[in-house]
Amino acid sequence: MVRFENVGLRYGNGPEVLRDVSFHLQPGSFHFLVGPTGAGKSSLLKLLYLSERPSRGMVTLFGQALSKTPRSQLAELRRKIGVVFQDFRLLDHMTVFDNVALPLRIAGTPEKKVQEMVSDLVAWVGLEEKMHALPPTLSGGQKQLVAIARAVITSPKLIVADEPTGNIDREMSYRIMRLFIEMNKLGSTVVVATHDMYLVDRMKRPVMELHEGKLLEASWWLTPGEAQEMPDFA
Numbered sequence: 001m002v003r004f005e006n007v008g009l010r011y012g013n014g015p016e017v018l019r020d021v022s023f024h025l026q027p028g029s030f031h032f033l034v035g036p037t038g039a040g041k042s043s044l045l046k047l048l049y050l051s052e053r054p055s056r057g058m059v060t061l062f063g064q065a066l067s068k069t070p071r072s073q074l075a076e077l078r079r080k081i082g083v084v085f086q087d088f089r090l091l092d093h094m095t096v097f098d099n100v101a102l103p104l105r106i107a108g109t110p111e112k113k114v115q116e117m118v119s120d121l122v123a124w125v126g127l128e129e130k131m132h133a134l135p136p137t138l139s140g141g142q143k144q145l146v147a148i149a150r151a152v153i154t155s156p157k158l159i160v161a162d163e164p165t166g167n168i169d170r171e172m173s174y175r176i177m178r179l180f181i182e183m184n185k186l187g188s189t190v191v192v193a194t195h196d197m198y199l200v201d202r203m204k205r206p207v208m209e210l211h212e213g214k215l216l217e218a219s220w221w222l223t224p225g226e227a228q229e230m231p232d233f234a
């Protein structure tokens with residue numbers, strides 16, 4: 001599903017912020033990505049959602065080596081990846097419904113199907129009553145639920161979340177993490193970068209740890225089958 005081999009990343013002429021990063025994610029797996037501020041978590045995620053290209057080494061996504069993928073085909077790969085950011089990145093002048101519908105409309109989905117899928121998904125994240133609200137009228141947690149709905153509306157194979165529960169209270173953080181678990185149980189591979197070690201400890205999912213741009217040995221791994229059997233929280 002995802003393979004990194006001796007990957008390095010530098011911005012411009014700066015120092016390498018990721019060094020010799022190698023790992024393999026199986027389809028349907030769930031991983032936390034942790035490490036101190038500046039360790040390179042966001043940078044690693046940018047490589048995963050194709051916003052940066054590695055300076056060296058090899059990244060393979062969905063069986064396709066990125067170095068051999070022409071730029072024109074990157075958009076197609078990106079459509080298989082759902083991304084969630086700490087700061088939501090919603091369009092404030094568009095309703096909850098229209099924000100969530102955006103990826104479908106860009107893909108040319110027939111409007112009747114859009115209406116059906118978006119209504120179902122907004123209800124699934126628990127925001128039925130806010131369907132026609134504008135993002136600035138929502139709480140931070142509610143905005144994140146909208147951002148997650150938008151990220152998963154196309155059933156992406158890979159979901160990447162960068163600090164999705166930063167600045168969000170504990171109860172809402174659990175609700176958000178449950179949505180990622182649900183998506184994982186439906187087959188998406190999920191990677192969540194976080195500082196919230198309490199959440200990591202309670203969820204007992206495999207952890208990848210970065211330190212000064214190096215990936216430390218992962219302590220343990222779950223097969224996708226084992227992952228399906230896991231309780232949501234310990």
Ligand SMILES: Nc1ncnc2c1ncn2[C@@H]1O[C@H](COP(=O)(O)OP(=O)(O)OP(=O)(O)O)[C@@H](O)[C@H]1O
Pocket residue numbers: 011014017035036037038039040041042043044
């Ligand atoms: N666009 C950029 N240009 C230059 N340097 C960058 C850029 N983005 C990140 N860096 C540098 O790369 C290093 C890793 O940053 P990154 O944001 O990936 O770390 P992080 O682990 O996500 O940190 P945090 O937990 O604070 O979000 C840092 O030294 C940072 O200053």
